[in-house]
Amino acid sequence: MSEACDVVHRLVAAINDHDLDAVLRCYSPTAAAVGPQGVADGSEEIGFYHTHIWEGFPDLRLIVWETVQFGDLVMLESTVTGTNTGLFILPGGDVADRTGKSISVRYCWVFTVESAEIVAQRVYYDQLEMYAQLGARLVLDDPPSQGSA
Structure with a gap:
């Protein structure tokens, strides 16, 4: 296994162990993490991101299906599972209340x-798949008026 794959697999193990110190040892102090919830720049923000996810899904687990490396890029195809028993920040900054519902969502990590x-x-993941599993509904900000084409 390459050094690049090794650090990513150590990260997955640390996430599954909910071990923040081990998670942060996998990142450069100036790393950036980008996802639907936004951008986390540096160790402090990346630490907040992981802590927040674990609070929303205390039994969160990653199951890795495939790992591919190309130069300095490592890509994982995985499934994320967990039960939402805590608050969870949605894209756009809204906070979802605990639902008690479980998720099993396919993820791609680069x-x-x-x-x-x-x-x-x-x-990258299908946000609609996750929110549907949590019981959320898609609501349009400005629904079309009656009789509109």
């Missing part, structure tokens, strides 16, 4: 690794 540290992380 990491850039330099000198055995993650310097960038991008997370």
Whole structure:
């Protein structure tokens, strides 16, 4: 296994253990993590992101299906599972209340690794799939008026 894959697999293990110190040891101090909830720049914000996710989903687990490396990029295909028993920040900054519902959502993670540290992380997942599992509804800000085409 390459050094880049090794650090990403250590990150997955630390996330599954909910071990914040081990998570942060996988990132460069100036790393950036980007996902639907926004951008986390640096160790403090990345730490907040992981802590927040664990508070919203205290039994959160990642199941890795595939790992692919190309140069300094490592990509994971995974499933994230957990039960929403805490507050959760939605894209746009709204906070969802605890639902007690479980999720099982497919995720794609793309990491850039330099000198055995993650310097960038991008997370992609079907937000509608996750929110539907949590019982959320899609509501349009400005629904079309009656009789509109």
